[in-house]
Amino acid sequence: MLAQPIDFTAAHFGVKGDNPLQVIKNLAFTISRDTHNPSTILHSQLDGLLKNSMIGIGEGVGVFDWVSKDIDTPYIMCSMLENSVTFPSVDDKSLDIILVLISPEKNGPLHLQSLSRLTRMFRDAQFLASLRSVHSCDGMLSILCHDNRHLLAA
Numbered sequence: 001m002l003a004q005p006i007d008f009t010a011a012h013f014g015v016k017g018d019n020p021l022q023v024i025k026n027l028a029f030t031i032s033r034d035t036h037n038p039s040t041i042l043h044s045q046l047d048g049l050l051k052n053s054m055i056g057i058g059e060g061v062g063v064f065d066w067v068s069k070d071i072d073t074p075y076i077m078c079s080m081l082e083n084s085v086t087f088p089s090v091d092d093k094s095l096d097i098i099l100v101l102i103s104p105e106k107n108g109p110l111h112l113q114s115l116s117r118l119t120r121m122f123r124d125a126q127f128l129a130s131l132r133s134v135h136s137c138d139g140m141l142s143i144l145c146h147d148n149r150h151l152l153a154a
Helices: 020-035 040-050 110-121 125-132 139-142
Strands: 010-015 056-058 061-068 075-085 095-104
Touching: 010 020, 020 040, 020 075, 020 095, 020 110, 040 061, 061 075, 061 110, 075 139, 095 110, 095 125, 125 139
Parallel strands: 010 075, 061 095
Antiparallel strands: 056 061, 075 095
8 A cells, every 4th residue: 555656546636715615615516526525514614624623734835634425436636726715733834735635434544544544645845846847737747646746656
């Protein structure tokens, strides 16, 4: 498992929102479209994580993660926000990149391994600079594609 690359299910550029509540509403809608799960349930999950978790992992990156019985395969999304938004964060920096990791219940401890790999990847300054230099979803995908990435989370 550890040698396998991280495969992003989705990338979204320019997610709108001037505050955390607007951002999670838009994320819920986007995830709903991608996973065919009700946006109300996804919004509730994101809202609960926002209220009870430290979303920002540092350097302007935030992570929403949970285990779900409603999906069969892992869902990994990278979103670049249209504007930086203040979320609870370990370094008090506003977020401009948000990751979403939803793992199937059947995956058990693989969720934590994936989360660890993602957070390590998104703490690399060179990787973040490359990602922030793009201006479209296609540009994001070129950076996130493991074939084009020089950094593989261990």
